[in-house]
Amino acid sequence: MVLLVSGCFSSERDFSLERKIRPIIPLDIWPSDSADTKDTNDTIDVPDIIIKPCNTDLECADEDPCTLEECTTEGFCLYSQIANCCVTDAQCNDQDECTVDRCVDSQCEYTTLPLEDCCTEGVTLLESDFESEDLTPFDVVADQSGAGWHSSGLNPHTGGRSARYGVPDTDNFDTGTRTSGSIHLPSFELPANGALLEFWLLADVEPDPARDLLQVVIESPQGLVQIAWSKEALLPNDFGKWVKIAVPVNYFGNWTPEQGTGVAPRILFDSVDNTENSESGVFIDDLRVLGDCPEPPECTVDTECDDATPCTLDVCSNGTCEHIPEEGCCVNDNECDDTDPCTVNQCIENRCETFIPDVECCVDDAFCDDQNICTLDLCQNTICTHQPIDGCCLTDGECNDDNICTLDSCTQNTCTAQSIAGCCTQDSECQDGLPCTDDACVANVCVNPPIAGLICCSTANDCPSTGSACQSPVCLDGLCDLLTIDGCCETDGDCPPSTEECTQAICQNNTCGTQSIEDCCITDEECVDINPCTVDTCTNNQCKNTMTIGCCTSNGECNDGNDCTDDRCVAGDCTNTLLPGCCETSSDCSEPPGACFTTECLSGSCQTNPIPDCCSQNADCDDGIVCTEDLCSNGTCTNPTLPGCCTVDSDCPSGPDACTVGTCTEGSCTLAPQPGCCTTDEECVDINPCTVDTCTNNQCKNVMTIGCCTSNGECNDGNPCTDDRCIEGDCINTPLDICCQSNEDCDDGNPCTTNTCNPDGSCSSNSINGCCTSADQCDEPTGPCSIMTCTNNSCQEVPDPDCECQTNSDCDDGNACTSEICNPDGTCSSNPIADCCTSVDQCGEPTEPCTIMTCTDNSCLPVPDPDCGCENSADCDDDNSCSIDICLLGDCVYIPIDGCCSSNQDCDDAFACTEDVCDDGSCEYELIDGCCTNDAQCSDSNPCTQDRCIDSSCAYEPIVSDDCCQNDSDCDDLDECTIDVCIDNTCKYTASAEPACCIDGDNAFWDFDDNSSQDWSLENDGTGSNWHVTLKRFHDPAFSLRFGRPDADNFDVGQRTLGSAISPPTTLPFSGDKTLTLWIYFDAEEFGLADLFDISIRSGPSVQTVWSKSDLPTEAYRLWFPISINLNAYSGATIQIAVRFDSVDEIFNLGEGVYLDEIRIETECP
Structure with missing residues (x-):
């Protein structure tokens, strides 16, 4: 393979080579070389020629460490590649996806990658077979009992040893006492997804969960402790044999990887007692910690x-x-937003420029300060407003209340009106409360003259008497009056006439009555006299008695001189009837009826006469004296005195107590209780449960108890959700089953309603505008290729996955000679590109001799036929302005000019937001205004719009959300107890201070019973003594927050130690009484300058200490003690509770430290 680099060439092309060609760039040129990249990527030793004249090899030296340089006989440099040498990482590609291929010091190095396909079981973070006799690298913590964790060959799972808890050189863990200890794993970095601790366990201990405790404990870098596994997870048949244990090791509580990833689990054993410890103990073997296979x-x-x-x-x-x-670089104006509403930010030539069009624009209230203490200066929507503060003043002149009777002044910016004594402006101000005076304001002075004929009074005694028995003076509404007594009279004439015959009205003792008229009659019967010889009639209310001739009026008038006749005058007529039993002598008479009678004949008649002082029965002897016994014996009475008899009460003895007296009743003494007298409190108990009933000096006292109730009405607590009753004098307020006290009680589980607890304890729900629970509740989508979804209870328009395309790029058919379009209906269409090719077969025959057709960059181009050869460079002209054409050794060589272009298509940068133009052989790129490639470029800084880039254009869709707003009215939550405002397009809700909005109950409560700090921030100094959640002590089971050493019952670390615990923020209501209560257990020095402990309230930048150790009574040390702190000074504020402990020194730190439990912030409504 031969590479060609341009040094300094001339060209017949009409452009500058100096601008287009980079000096000394190795390029492959030989047809036999299949690679078309730089020779540093060649993988075989192919000789390359650089067009560089030379005389010696030294002149051919280059900077490529993988070539041997040689000057050929033709006077050109020849380069040969060094076998197995590399310059870049790409040369080391071993085609193995599971290795990272690097070129280091010109040699390839291969590192196995933890890819998903390369990792089958997980990454081993830690492993041990415990074959070391000293348990290296594990740490062991043991007590002084003689048992503990140690390396043992007694019962290994594999190999020759395992880790065992027991007494060394024995087969048990019986030390005669309780024994405990822990084995600590070496620290390792916990992956974000956690890890898995695996080990083999043989537990030869008691299965009872309350004894022989065995646990795996995880502690975070902040001191949070979690029991990850315990012996209770074992099955009954798992004891006494090897079983495999798998324990997940995860982040817990508020521990996150950002707070540290180092973790060292520990395995703890505690026998709890000293009995049944003859088993062999606990064995652990073949331990390892596995992490997830890392992401590629x-x-x-x-x-x-x-x-x-x-x-x-x-x-x-x-x-x-x-x-x-x-x-300082930017792409669009949005990136220049400085969040200052008073500035205009623009991106000009990729640099942010800031303009301030309005110098009066404001961003906060402080900017609007007009130095007037009597205005409320606010920045609202970048405009300053100055609202007068009601009641505020600067001068006395502003305080005129138009009242002549006040002296008006401005004191400390507040108007005061001091009343002028004796001054008035209207009659109503002069009322003296007396109805007998005429109250008036005259010339701004009150006058109160008496009203003629009226007398003022406070009681009837203040009113004069008239001397009349039938008129009583009374005091009514402060005035004297005379009250006439109904039915009262002073003379007979004052009485109404009698309506009955023979009666007349009379006045007796000032009371009207009637009396009969003497000798007046109404009927004849009233006139009947005792004389049967008269005719008796009533005539004109007067009786008439007229005598009848021959009539008798008495028996004597009828005596016939015969003693044996009964001579009588009957109805005016004489009758003389013969008497039966008539006698002449006493012997003619029958026997007397008893021993106390005699009979005799007197005047022809038998007469029975009693014998004086004779008796026939005891009753005849009654002498009227109760204390004698009346007896009749042989006709003679005797009356002996009865022993023990009484005649008056003084004859009887007194009772056993002051409330019992002797009484004489019918001659007998009886003991009777004295009315109204008492001897014990029980005798004084009345029916009123609200009295304290006592017996004092033998008199009952029933004193009312303050706060006691007698009726249900007295127990009304103003809470509609309680049944208020008075039971045995105590108010009982029982919560009703179906009633609410807060909005949370009314939660109907529907996220699209606002639930309100009304003042009467009933719940009401209102639909939230624009909220949804399913897509069926959303409007129709605006486009044919989008669908509606309900996301986070808000309707969102998203692309329809069933559509073939959303953008043109979705329609790419892989054919470079077609242009693809995404139609509005979501279907793709393609059109052929004119003069485009994908293979040379589509280019036809060349028109020039010694040329062949090529398909280059999808265009048909003629190039010199290499088989024709060349004599000079002109023979190699390929009509391509972007190549340097050279005839070398009879062959044409074409060197591409880096960065050169011949058509706009050559300049395609695949960036949709640029217009790509080939100008004079050079590519130029211009940004298209308003074009976008991702959603982030479309940010309009409005949180109430969803900013999206669709088909390279920004689209802004309004977000329908409870918390998104444009003005205050958008934030109305239909809750009268919140103040709803829209700030920065976000709804803010502040509790109202109205008394009716006060809600009794807890604002916040922390008991740590979930074994977590419950979002408290624990700030410790790293000395080993710190704030942590513990089981050691608690006021209410089972956890509390403690400052001390987690591994000991003290806070002694050999030096000063300190730390703070800070609660999550809590917003207090405006109304009601707010109180912070908590329980504290304080076991530290009582000395005031050491072992400091205090409680502070943080509100914004303010920190105020509200309680300190000096407030703790001495007798409360080492006992759970309640603390109560009034928080009314922080009404409406967001606060945090901060508790701080500081040992100050390193001595006397053997106490347990500080425990806190049941921390509560509660509100009590008025």
Whole structure:
């Protein structure tokens, strides 16, 4: 193979060779050489000739280390290639995709690539068969029990040794005490996709999960700890035999590769107790860590990294393309955007130029400061506005409130109006509260003269008496009045006449009544007298009693002189009836009815007479004295006194306590309770649950309890989502099952609705305009070759994959002689290109002798026939202005002129956004205005449009999204409790300060119970003592955040140690009481200048300490202690909690450190 390089040639061509030809460029020229590239790529030893006159070999020396230089007898330099020598990496291509081929020191080197096709099992990051007797390179941590991890030949899986936990030189791990230890793997770099830890395990221990603990633990570079595997994963029959264990090693919590990739897993064993430890222990063998097969390199040479952007330097570095921006270079105006709305940025000749068309344009509020403290200076849409601040003033003159009775002044930019004592402007200001005065404002002075006839009072005692028993003075609404007593009278005339016959009205004791009229009658019956011989009638309310002739009025008038007749006057007539049992002597009479009676005949009649002082039964002897026993014996009464009998209460003894007295009732003493008296508190319990019931000095006291309730109404907490009841004096507020307290409670699972919790606890939902959950809800696409999709709940118009094409490039049929077009309906069509060829067969016969036709760059061109030979260079003219035609040794040689062109087609740079022109043999490229090649070039800096490059033209499609906006109205979230504004085309929502918008509950809560820092940022000094999540202590199971050594129960690292933990940002509401609460366990020095601990609140650039160790009571050390901090000063602000521990020195650091748990920010509404 012969290469030809132009030195300095003349030419008959009408253009400059100096501009077109680069000096000394090796080119292949011999037909026998199949390669058409530089001779550094030749793979066989072919002699090449450079047209360079020479006399000696030294004159032919070049810079190619792979050629031998020789000066031929013809006086030209001859170059021979050195076998197996290389200059570039391309010469070392071994056609093996699994090697990286490099030319190093002129020799090829081959490195195996970790490609997917070359990697079958994974990349081994670490492996060990534990054949080393000292477990190198593993680290071992052991206690002082005598057992631990060591190299053992007792029971290997393969080979002669394994790693074992037990007592060396024994077959058990029984030390008589609890024993524990860990074996630490060497550190390795964890791949982004994680790794797999594999090892063989023989666990000859107790299967009980609470004993003989066995775990694989992973710790991140930040001190985060995760238990990746534990003994609980083993099956019952896995114990006592070799089983293979596979443990994924992954990033966890907030650990990311950017925070470090070094990881060293450790395997821990802990017997927990000192019983049943006679087994052989734990054995580990044949351990390895596997990583995923790496991704293939993005590139191997720089040319693979061409991004077709003129403003980047494209290089391949370590298999990755890097596009280094050329400082100050630009392609379009969008790249010059400095995000300053007050500037116009343009890309002129690939350099950014900035113009400020309006010097009054603003970018922030500070620019608009008018030095007037009484205006709110804002930059709104690049225009300064100065809004007066309500109530702000600069001079006293601005504070005139048009009130003659105030002294107006401007104090600290606030108007104050000091009332002038005694001054008034209207009658209503003069009210003295007395109804008996006429209140008026006269000449700006209050006057209050009394009103005639009116007397003011506060009670009835202030009112004068009239002396009338039927009128009572009263005080009504502050005025005296007389209240007439209904039914009251002073004389009979004050009473209404009686409506009943024979009665008359009378006034007695100031009360009206009636009394009968003496001798007045209404009926005859009222006139009947005791004289049966009268006719009794009532005439004109007067009785008339007229005598009847021959009528008797008494029995005596009827005596017939016979003692044995019963002589009677009956109804005015005499009757004389014979008496039965009439006697003449006492013997004619019957026996007396009892021993206490006698019978005798008196006036012809038997008479029964009682014997004086005679008795027949005890009742006859009743002497009326309760304390005597009344007895009748043989007709004679006796009345002996009864023992223990009483007649008055004083005869009876008192009871056992002050509330029991003796009472005499019917002669007997009884003990009765004294009404209203008590001896114990229990006797005073009333039915009111809100009283404290006590017995004091034998009297009950029932005192009301503050805060106690007696009815459900007293327990209303203002929360519509609770059932408020008063139960046994305590308010119980039970949450209702179906009620909401926050918008989150109303989540209906539909991303296209906004869910609102109304003040009454009910949920309401409103559809979000433009939101979708499926493409069926989207409008029809605008083009025939696009379809609608619902992406992230937003309708997006995307290319239809069923269309044959979207752009012309999609229609490439691989035929260089056709032009392909993508039609509007998405179908491809092609048209033949005139005078185009793909093979020499299409070129016909040459028209000149000694020429042959060639198809070059898809054009038919005649070239000299090499079989014709040549005598001079003129014989070799190929009519191609882009080649140097030379007759060399009887053969025509054609040297392509680098960068030369003969047609516009030669200048095609495959860049759609340039117009490619061949001008005077040189390619020129002009950018097409508005043309694009990728979406990034179409950026309009508007986040509310989707910027796309379609068919080399920019298209801007509006984005329908809740968060995208043009003005504030676009951001209305239908939530009355947010302030909705559009800033930089993005909706911003700020909580409202209205009391009705206050929501009780947690704003943030961290308990670390997922064994992670829960997005807290842990900043440690790297001394070994740090903030980390731990199981050692907790207030609420099972984790807490601790500062101390993760591997010990102290924070002693032999030097000062410090660290901070910072919470994620939390935005506080405007209304309600905000409180930070947490539990702390503090085990460090009490000395005030050492082991410092404090809590700060960060809000923007402000950092304020709100609690420190000095606030912790001494008795609270080494106990869980609650802390409460008021956060109302940060209403509406976004804050972070920062906790800091600093040992200050290296001594007395044997305490456990600091534990934090249940950190809560909560709001309580008024």
